[in-house]
Amino acid sequence: MTDLSQTIDAFVAAFNDPAPDLDRVMSFFADDARYLPGHGPELHGHAAIRKEFAPQFAGRYGAMTFDVYDQVIDESRRRATIRWACRLDLTGDHGRRAMPAVRWFARLRYGGRMQWHGLDVFHFNSAGQITSKFTYATFRLPLWERTR
Helix, strand or coil: CCCHHHHHHHHHHHHHCCCCCHHHHHCCEEEEEEEECCCCCCEEHHHHHHHHHHHHHCCECEEEEEEEEEEEEECCCCEEEEEEEEEEECCHHHHCCCCHHHHHHHHHHHCCEEEEEEEEEEEECCCCCEEEEEEEECCCCCCCEECC
16 A cells, blocks of 8 residues: 555645656556546546646646645545645746736736635545546635735
8 A cells, every 4th residue: 555645745746846747747647537627527537637737737827836735644545635725926937838818817916926725635546546636626706816
């Protein structure tokens, strides 16, 4: 059995890497994984999950990092929950590849840096791969808040 706390830490670190690697993030998911992104229908399998993450890893939303505030791990049931803040930075070079409307709105309203909060509920198989990831976030107006 794997240590789910270490797996979660490594998964978040893969998202926060200065040179994000979508292949590395996808390696945490089982082939038949499910993902509920928090703003749309549930996705099934590597191809659908990869497609959902691709714009983020292409920098379409600027530099995105996750700060984890809390972790609740249930090793025996192979479940984990994390509470996080997602921080976007669209200033300078970080915003260069961002969608123009997102970049314009973020800079005008929030000075180019903003965040929102959420949590992820994970289910794992016996090999420690993610079989389900359910995201619940503050996807409502106002979507974000200014950060420092």
